[in-house]
Amino acid sequence: MRDVAGAVTLSDVAAEAGVSVATASRALNGSSRRVRDDLGERVRAAAERLNYTPNAQAQAMARGATTVVGLLVHDISDPYFSAIAAGVSRAAEDLGLLVLLGSTRGRPEEELRYLNTIRAQRGRAAILTGSRRDDPVHLQRLVAEVEAFGRAGGRVVAVTQARLPVDTVVIENRASATALARELVGLGYRRFGVLAGPRALLTARDRHRGFHDGVVAAGGKPPVAVHGDFTRDGGYAAMGELLDTAPHVECAFAVNDVMAVGAIAASRARGLRLPEDVALAGFDDIATLRDVTPALTTVRLPLEEIGAQAMAMVAEEPAASPRRRRVKGQVVLRDSTPRRA
Amino acid sequence: MRDVAGAVTLSDVAAEAGVSVATASRALNGSSRRVRDDLGERVRAAAERLNYTPNAQAQAMARGATTVVGLLVHDISDPYFSAIAAGVSRAAEDLGLLVLLGSTRGRPEEELRYLNTIRAQRGRAAILTGSRRDDPVHLQRLVAEVEAFGRAGGRVVAVTQARLPVDTVVIENRASATALARELVGLGYRRFGVLAGPRALLTARDRHRGFHDGVVAAGGKPPVAVHGDFTRDGGYAAMGELLDTAPHVECAFAVNDVMAVGAIAASRARGLRLPEDVALAGFDDIATLRDVTPALTTVRLPLEEIGAQAMAMVAEEPAASPRRRRVKGQVVLRDSTPRRA
DNA sequence: ACCGTTTTGGTAAGCGCTTTCCAAGAAAGG
DNA sequence: CCTTTCTTGGAAAGCGCTTACCAAAACGGT
Numbered sequence: 001m002r003d004v005a006g007a008v009t010l011s012d013v014a015a016e017a018g019v020s021v022a023t024a025s026r027a028l029n030g031s032s033r034r035v036r037d038d039l040g041e042r043v044r045a046a047a048e049r050l051n052y053t054p055n056a057q058a059q060a061m062a063r064g065a066t067t068v069v070g071l072l073v074h075d076i077s078d079p080y081f082s083a084i085a086a087g088v089s090r091a092a093e094d095l096g097l098l099v100l101l102g103s104t105r106g107r108p109e110e111e112l113r114y115l116n117t118i119r120a121q122r123g124r125a126a127i128l129t130g131s132r133r134d135d136p137v138h139l140q141r142l143v144a145e146v147e148a149f150g151r152a153g154g155r156v157v158a159v160t161q162a163r164l165p166v167d168t169v170v171i172e173n174r175a176s177a178t179a180l181a182r183e184l185v186g187l188g189y190r191r192f193g194v195l196a197g198p199r200a201l202l203t204a205r206d207r208h209r210g211f212h213d214g215v216v217a218a219g220g221k222p223p224v225a226v227h228g229d230f231t232r233d234g235g236y237a238a239m240g241e242l243l244d245t246a247p248h249v250e251c252a253f254a255v256n257d258v259m260a261v262g263a264i265a266a267s268r269a270r271g272l273r274l275p276e277d278v279a280l281a282g283f284d285d286i287a288t289l290r291d292v293t294p295a296l297t298t299v300r301l302p303l304e305e306i307g308a309q310a311m312a313m314v315a316e317e318p319a320a321s322p323r324r325r326r327v328k329g330q331v332v333l334r335d336s337t338p339r340r341a
Numbered sequence: 342m343r344d345v346a347g348a349v350t351l352s353d354v355a356a357e358a359g360v361s362v363a364t365a366s367r368a369l370n371g372s373s374r375r376v377r378d379d380l381g382e383r384v385r386a387a388a389e390r391l392n393y394t395p396n397a398q399a400q401a402m403a404r405g406a407t408t409v410v411g412l413l414v415h416d417i418s419d420p421y422f423s424a425i426a427a428g429v430s431r432a433a434e435d436l437g438l439l440v441l442l443g444s445t446r447g448r449p450e451e452e453l454r455y456l457n458t459i460r461a462q463r464g465r466a467a468i469l470t471g472s473r474r475d476d477p478v479h480l481q482r483l484v485a486e487v488e489a490f491g492r493a494g495g496r497v498v499a500v501t502q503a504r505l506p507v508d509t510v511v512i513e514n515r516a517s518a519t520a521l522a523r524e525l526v527g528l529g530y531r532r533f534g535v536l537a538g539p540r541a542l543l544t545a546r547d548r549h550r551g552f553h554d555g556v557v558a559a560g561g562k563p564p565v566a567v568h569g570d571f572t573r574d575g576g577y578a579a580m581g582e583l584l585d586t587a588p589h590v591e592c593a594f595a596v597n598d599v600m601a602v603g604a605i606a607a608s609r610a611r612g613l614r615l616p617e618d619v620a621l622a623g624f625d626d627i628a629t630l631r632d633v634t635p636a637l638t639t640v641r642l643p644l645e646e647i648g649a650q651a652m653a654m655v656a657e658e659p660a661a662s663p664r665r666r667r668v669k670g671q672v673v674l675r676d677s678t679p680r681r682a
Numbered sequence: 683a684c685c686g687t688t689t690t691g692g693t694a695a696g697c698g699c700t701t702t703c704c705a706a707g708a709a710a711g712g
Numbered sequence: 713c714c715t716t717t718c719t720t721g722g723a724a725a726g727c728g729c730t731t732a733c734c735a736a737a738a739c740g741g742t
Binding site: 360361362363364367374375376377380399401402403404405 | 719720721722723724726727728729
């Protein structure tokens with residue numbers, strides 16, 4: 001923004017009110033110092049008249065603190081992330097903070113670049129919502145950047161895995177997937193397939209493992225796993241492959257709802273009826289997907305709440321050692337996994 | 342962010358490299374002025390060594406320009422807005438701009454407040470994606486704020502209706518709804534219901550009117566309208582009401598896909614089969630909803646592209662008079678509206 | 683009436699950068 | 713060899729604020 005003559009500054013306001021800029025500043029942001037009532041009123045009136053808006057950059061500069069918080073998501077159009085973002089955004093508003101949005105689109109180096117940008121903005125904090133990948137090199141670089149960020153006075157909060165030495169809202173993917181598996185075995189299923197997501201993605205892996213362990217522990221057969229993208233199309237492809245390689249599975253578990261939707265489509269494309277021919281479960285309980293047919297059995301994650309929690313941790317005093325806030329998923333049984341006769 | 346000792350400044354870099362800050366500044370951001378190669382190299386090495394990141398606030402201050410663009414959405418967890426946001430975000434990255442996200446959650450005064458915040462940040466531009474409401478008072482205040490924003494050197498770009506004197510990506514809701522109506526009449530439907538959304542919301546109204554006119558023009562009966570929230574639950578309620586008051590309708594048109602999904606649920610709750618007992622069409626072609634059953638006939642809007650276009654307009658030179666970029670929807674016929682026997 | 687406290691307004695320093703202006707050295711031209 | 717013109721480094725001003733610090737005024741107690 002070229003600074004056109006138009007921008008009204010504090011000294012314009014001060015001049016209009018006939019006081020010094022110091023007084024104007026004190027009158028407008030109610031500092032510790034009191035200003036005589038009539039002067040304060042004059043200043044506020046002048047500000048109003050000139051439609052003054054403080055230059056936040058200059059304030060940040062002078063105060064050494066901004067109100068910006070960076071939010072890193074994998075892909076804002078993915079309903080999982082947009083739900084978290086909604087929670088973050090709501091909490092930010094309550095706290096008077098601003099959200100700077102960054103989409104990494106799965107490229108780890110973007111995560112680094114974006115974190116650096118937030119540091120440049122002297123952001124108060126950054127919230128990392130993406131799942132970690134199994135990639136030690138990247139992790140190490142990320143830790144370095146996080147530390148630089150901390151040294152510059154910023155906070156980092158992670159959502160999902162406790163892989164970083166920062167406050168984290170930990171989503172209990174593994175335990176929740178295990179709980180889901182137990183319920184499904186309880187319904188009479190024994191032969192499972194898992195649409196397991198990308199191998200390197202920790203979230204996908206945790207859910208897969210948790211489910212696997214749960215099935216086995218409850219007396220089912222070890223599930224057949226097929227990997228695929230963490231997307232609708234990934235689910236479609238993986239389900240196709242599963243049906244080819246293991247036509248005997250009674251129930252497929254897609255590691256997220258979006259993949260599950262793809263799996264439904266793939267099953268239908270082969271003329272299978274759900275849930276009669278094959279049952280299906282997802283994970284996340286994405287709101288916009290609650291009306292698909294058959295209604296998906298899934299694990300409900302309070303995504304908005306998770307986002308709000310993350311933002312709340314930003315606001316709290318930093319603790320000596322990283323805090324961990326655990327969030328459990330809740331198994332929701334629906335039509336896609338009826339009790340087996 | 343309290344400025345802890347940790348933050349490395351340009352003068353630290355200059356000292357480390359044994360040059361003045363002026364030279365350091367010139368070396369690092371390749372200004373018009375050249376710096377001798379060896380000095381430049383020394384500066385860059387020093388910056389690297391110290392892990393220097395420029396203070397964007399200070400740069401903004403000195404340059405009088407920021408790289409921040411505000412994005413106002415109604416609700417980021419609504420897939421319509423998150424798709425637009427994804428496009429905005431992608432384009433922003435390409436342009437080296439930063440997106441400051443604001444959720445208004447339907448409160449017009451938040452729109453104003455947020456615009457003011459972006460002005461305070463001396464944002465380069467603001468993108469308003471929400472539908473306008475039929476509210477002259479608010480519109481007038483908004484125009485005032487937009488003008489103040491412009492005077493301070495910022496740009497405003499709107500998405501949807503050309504109600505504001507700013508560059509706009511206009512979505513042809515009305516014409517597209519008319520086209521949809523014609524197609525449906527062409528398929529043999531004559532009696533329609535419209536799940537019309539909130540009365541005051543212009544987008545909802547345009548789609549409703551366009552559809553109504555299209556039906557009538559093509560020889561159908563004037564549709565019965567039921568108003569309701571622009572949400573899944575709004576669609577559910579409206580469909581219930583429609584089925585009560587006008588059980589003879591052959592096809593319902595929900596003014597967006599999210600409402601259509603609610604309408605499906607409402608129909609099912611009453612034991613109706615879709616599309617045999619009642620056909621249904623939506624609007625938007627939300628990606629995550631493409632797999633609902635029956636597959637929804639709808640109007641496809643290139644939402645990501647719309648977001649990217651809006652951001653592109655931010656980058657262009659401002660024109661003398663507001664630019665209008667028109668975007669058409671494309672009718673997509675699917676299973677929810679089979680040809681009528 | 684005087685002196686010590688409190689207010690409370692103003693002056694000015696400083697936040698970290700960019701950029702103008704100046705000066706010194708290098709290159710070029712006669 | 714001297715003058716003119718480039719080139720390039722550095723000093724310093726300034727972006728719009730906040731906040732010591734200072735000083736004047738008001739107030740209280742004796």
